[in-house]
Amino acid sequence: MYKFFIYSMLVVLYLGLAKTLSPSELGITYLQNEKGFSKLTDKPKVTFILIDTHVTGFLIKTFYQKYRVISDYEEVEDLIVRSSKEFTQKNLDNIGLSIYRRNDGEESFVPMPPGTLYLNDPEFGDWKKNADGVTEWRFNKSYQNFPKYLGWGDFRPDEQFYNDAQLKLRLGESFYGNHSEFGPEGTLTKKAFPHFFSEERRKKIELKTLLIDYFKENF
Amino acid sequence: MAEIFDRLIIRILLAGFICLMIYLYRYLHVIFYPSVKKQVLKTINPSENPADTMHLFARMVGIGIIFSSITLNESSGFFLSIFHFSVWGLIAIALYLLSLFILESVVFYHFDYTDEILKRKNLSYSFISMCNALVIAYLTRVVMIEAENSLVILTILWLYVLVIVGFAVKFYGLISKLSFNRLMVQKSLSLSFSYGGFIIGAGILIGSCFDQEHYDITVYLIQVLLKSIMALLIFPLFKKGLTRIFPTKLTPGQTDVEMQQIGYGIWEGCLFLTGAILTSMLVNRIQFGTIYPFF
Numbered sequence: 010m011y012k013f014f015i016y017s018m019l020v021v022l023y024l025g026l027a028k029t030l031s032p033s034e035l036g037i038t039y040l041q042n043e044k045g046f047s048k049l050t051d052k053p054k055v056t057f058i059l060i061d062t063h064v065t066g067f068l069i070k071t072f073y074q075k076y077r078v079i080s081d082y083e084e085v086e087d088l089i090v091r092s093s094k095e096f097t098q099k100n101l102d103n104i105g106l107s108i109y110r111r112n113d114g115e116e117s118f119v120p121m122p123p124g125t126l127y128l129n130d131p132e133f134g135d136w137k138k139n140a141d142g143v144t145e146w147r148f149n150k151s152y153q154n155f156p157k158y159l160g161w162g163d164f165r166p167d168e169q170f171y172n173d174a175q176l177k178l179r180l181g182e183s184f185y186g187n188h189s190e191f192g193p194e195g196t197l198t199k200k201a202f203p204h205f206f207s208e209e210r211r212k213k214i215e216l217k218t219l220l221i222d223y224f225k226e227n228f
Numbered sequence: 229m230a231e232i233f234d235r236l237i238i239r240i241l242l243a244g245f246i247c248l249m250i251y252l253y254r255y256l257h258v259i260f261y262p263s264v265k266k267q268v269l270k271t272i273n274p275s276e277n278p279a280d281t282m283h284l285f286a287r288m289v290g291i292g293i294i295f296s297s298i299t300l301n302e303s304s305g306f307f308l309s310i311f312h313f314s315v316w317g318l319i320a321i322a323l324y325l326l327s328l329f330i331l332e333s334v335v336f337y338h339f340d341y342t343d344e345i346l347k348r349k350n351l352s353y354s355f356i357s358m359c360n361a362l363v364i365a366y367l368t369r370v371v372m373i374e375a376e377n378s379l380v381i382l383t384i385l386w387l388y389v390l391v392i393v394g395f396a397v398k399f400y401g402l403i404s405k406l407s408f409n410r411l412m413v414q415k416s417l418s419l420s421f422s423y424g425g426f427i428i429g430a431g432i433l434i435g436s437c438f439d440q441e442h443y444d445i446t447v448y449l450i451q452v453l454l455k456s457i458m459a460l461l462i463f464p465l466f467k468k469g470l471t472r473i474f475p476t477k478l479t480p481g482q483t484d485v486e487m488q489q490i491g492y493g494i495w496e497g498c499l500f501l502t503g504a505i506l507t508s509m510l511v512n513r514i515q516f517g518t519i520y521p522f523f
Contacts, residue, residue: 016461016464019457019460019461020461022457023454023457023458023461026453026454026457027454030450030453030454
């Protein structure tokens with residue numbers, strides 16, 4: 010009993026020290042749910058786009074999410090956070106969407122296509138008619154790289170897109186675009202963030218294949 | 229041909245210089261062990277006192293192990309490399325002797341070299357002393373390599389390794405069933421084999437904890453500390469597992485006598501050594517990968 014007590018104390022000591030001191034535990038933030046976003050940045054206008062998720066561990070899983078954080082003046086960074094199982098699984102259908110937005114203190118957690126935050130804001134751009142006569146959103150020159158960061162490619166949202174997005178926002182429902190351009194099934198998301206959709210990540214490896222590959226590589 | 233011959237001459241000269249450094253060590257040894265002055269400085273008869281021979285020549289092996297950590301860079305010139313070897317050789321000798329002095333003060337707190345080796349010719353004492361010398365030499369070699377010619381880092385690592393070795397030595401009393409002081413008085417070789425296996429295992433384990441890349445000394449020391457505690461957690465599992473796989477039985481009523489037999493010491497020593505080697509594998513040779521290349 011005494012030895013068991015000493016061993017238990019050693020385990021506690023190791024876990025405590027590793028949690029406090031280990032470099033691998035430092036520098037990565039834990040995001041339990043949506044409410045944690047506000048602590049990640051103090052920028053007045055910011056959007057968090059979920060671009061990848063990853064799971065590690067054998068018996069006890071650790072969940073990671075990768076966000077593209079875009080704030081004013083083209084400040085863009087890819088941020089990796091550790092997240093809870095519930096939050097990660099809840100957002101698996103929201104890949105490529107903006108999970109969190111803040112606009113002058115007003116926060117929104119409804120998953121929306123990336124860039125919704127900037128639509129109809131004259132500071133960032135304005136509505137212009139294209140050659141086909143359709144009114145599209147165009148960013149100002151100082152934000153000309155935003156479509157690339159947002160994963161739009163050649164896509165430019167029209168007024169219909171904006172109106173539908175606002176309606177969904179008011180209803181508190183996720184929006185994937187008029188033609189499902191965004192999200193896990195979205196063509197634009199698949200093109201902009203291909204890593205999440207790569208064949209290697211998707212395929213389930215059979216034990217036989219795994220063993221054959223192992224012997225090929227090692228012998 | 230001339231270049232090859234030149235390199236051969238350099239090696240011959242360096243061999244001579246290393247012998248000169250070991251000769252110097254012989255005299256420095258006396259500073260820490262004044263009582264061995266007669267034995268060290270006169271012509272030695274190895275057959276006269278095997279305990280003393282083992283005690284002294286284990287240190288010669290040790291100094292050889294430490295010297296092997298010093299790299300000679302001939303591209304910067306023969307004399308500069310000789311000077312580099314002299315400086316680091318002297319530092320190595322000083323650290324080695326100081327480490328041995330401190331460790332033996334802890335391990336042989338109740339025993340004296342003159343009594344045990346010179347008067348009683350205690351082979352158990354000399355065998356344990358030999359194991360200590362080899363382990364300290366190995367660990368000094370490890371920290372000298374990790375210090376990468378930085379005296380400050382060498383000092384920090386050396387102090388750190390001494391603290392860990394100090395704790396490890398105290399750990400022996402907790403995991404061995406043998407009574408160190410009583411069996412030492414009885415010149416028991418069982419004790420020496422058991423302790424030998426333990427301290428060599430501990431040396432391998434501690435050395436492997438230090439053997440890792442380091443860019444920042446604080447992070448490095450934290451990693452070593454965490455690995456050392458991890459080793460403390462894993463080692464008892466192997467010890468328990470090996471005891472279950474190879475069950476042993478001592479005769480009831482004869483337990484104490486049988487523990488004094490060499491066989492029991494060999495069994496304990498092998499158990500500790502195997503446990504430590506396997507622990508070092510699990511602590512240091514396991515790759516969990518990183519999320520960054522894939523994520």
